[in-house]
Amino acid sequence: MKYLIANWKMNSVNLDLWEQKFVDFINSHKDFPQPSEVKLIVCLNLYDYFVFSKKINTSKNPIFKNISLYAQDVSQHEEGAFTGQISSKFLANIGLKGSIVGHSELRENGDSETNVYKKGLKLKEEKLSNIFCIGEDLETLKSLNKKSFLLNQLKAFCKNGLEPDLLAYEPIWAIGTGIEADSENISSAVSIILNFLHKNKINCPVLYGGSVSTSNIDEIISIPGLDGCLVGNSSLDGEQFAIIASKIKS
Numbered sequence: 001m002k003y004l005i006a007n008w009k010m011n012s013v014n015l016d017l018w019e020q021k022f023v024d025f026i027n028s029h030k031d032f033p034q035p036s037e038v039k040l041i042v043c044l045n046l047y048d049y050f051v052f053s054k055k056i057n058t059s060k061n062p063i064f065k066n067i068s069l070y071a072q073d074v075s076q077h078e079e080g081a082f083t084g085q086i087s088s089k090f091l092a093n094i095g096l097k098g099s100i101v102g103h104s105e106l107r108e109n110g111d112s113e114t115n116v117y118k119k120g121l122k123l124k125e126e127k128l129s130n131i132f133c134i135g136e137d138l139e140t141l142k143s144l145n146k147k148s149f150l151l152n153q154l155k156a157f158c159k160n161g162l163e164p165d166l167l168a169y170e171p172i173w174a175i176g177t178g179i180e181a182d183s184e185n186i187s188s189a190v191s192i193i194l195n196f197l198h199k200n201k202i203n204c205p206v207l208y209g210g211s212v213s214t215s216n217i218d219e220i221i222s223i224p225g226l227d228g229c230l231v232g233n234s235s236l237d238g239e240q241f242a243i244i245a246s247k248i249k250s
């Protein structure tokens with residue numbers, strides 16, 4: 001099984017158009033991968049969630065219908081005076097399947113390793129899945145500290161029975177910049193991550209994220225050990241996302 005995750009962030013997506021372009025592409029490509037081959041996930045904001053989940057539930061297209069919806073963040077708290085935050089209980093009650101935790105855009109805004117761990121625990125309490133994001137910044141890469149940096153992020157999350165359900169390696173310098181990491185860099189990160197997971201008897205798919213597009217997906221997905229991608233900008237258009245999905249097969 002392969003995985004493709006869309007992260008719409010705080011972008012306005014025309015939901016009707018997205019669905020139409022996505023479904024049109026599938027209808028004209030009979031060899032489009034089946035839900036048993038590629039799991040498609042869209043991480044969206046809650047405002048879009050209500051409209052988009054209705055579209056998915058009422059769709060006649062079996063591939064569109066199988067898209068799972070996740071949040072982009074979750075509170076580390078149970079409930080209470082936390083203005084603007086959303087609890088895992090809330091996410092579960094309305095029907096989301098899980099959430100991203102540890103995205104670099106949230107880490108840059110103050111999410112520490114401890115916050116990310118607590119958010120993971122909150123999701124687990126509600127039996128929701130986590131998409132755990134890790135990745136180094138340019139300074140860490142240049143100072144050749146990538147390995148210890150990634151291991152530190154992994155160790156801070158994988159403890160007391162908490163494990164990633166999906167893990168995305170997203171080098172910060174490649175996110176939203178149009179500069180995708182080169183294959184060698186992705187491969188070395190994947191092997192650091194897989195080694196750690198293996199040693200700790202954790203079995204979870206490893207994805208890459210950072211400027212993935214229709215033009216580099218073939219090269220990225222052929223990297224051994226990668227189980228899929230997390231896509232930001234190129235997921236905002238239903239056709240682009242469908243093209244990327246069509247290239248990700250088990």
Ligand code: PGA
Nearest residue numbers: 175176210211231232233
């Ligand atoms: P990008 O975003 O594809 O626009 O670089 C990826 C991400 O933030 O996960």
